[in-house]
Amino acid sequence: MAVKKIIYDQVFLSQKSTLANKEDLNTALDLCDTLLANRSKAAGLAANMIGQSKRIIAFYIGSLPFMMINPKIVRKSGKYMTEEGCLSLSGQRQTVRYKEITVTYQNLDFKEVTQDFSEFTAETIQHEVDHCDGILI
Numbered sequence: 374m375a376v377k378k379i380i381y382d383q384v385f386l387s388q389k390s391t392l393a394n395k396e397d398l399n400t401a402l403d404l405c406d407t408l409l410a411n412r413s414k415a416a417g418l419a420a421n422m423i424g425q426s427k428r429i430i431a432f433y434i435g436s437l438p439f440m441m442i443n444p445k446i447v448r449k450s451g452k453y454m455t456e457e458g459c460l461s462l463s464g465q466r467q468t469v470r471y472k473e474i475t476v477t478y479q480n481l482d483f484k485e486v487t488q489d490f491s492e493f494t495a496e497t498i499q500h501e502v503d504h505c506d507g508i509l510i
């Protein structure tokens with residue numbers, strides 16, 4: 374697939390993404406390639422950050438890239454304040470996150486999965502799901 378340019382347009386990034394389908398699989402693969410190319414700068418990416426307004430996110434679990442299609446946070450606990458940066462925005466901003474989350478999503482075979490995440494991985498997923506919802510930190 375291909376490494377894509379990162380989008381900085383806050384008007385575009387503030388729009389809610391639409392559900393992804395099988396025709397959007399190349400977008401997921403491009404997102405993964407772009408995440409790998411920005412490894413030193415990004416813990417995760419959402420598809421709107423590469424110009425595709427679809428509910429697809431990519432992030433790392435350990436050193437491996439992981440993708441979710443149509444992610445939805447269905448449970449969260451352990452509220453805390455943190456400061457985050459974003460590849461599409463300059464600087465750091467305070468935001469509320471949750472230490473533990475449960476996410477329902479589709480994998481690359483479009484099979485529905487429900488999985489628990491915690492700590493930094495959970496924080497990254499929340500940040501990228503916010504992107505899908507048009508929420509900028």
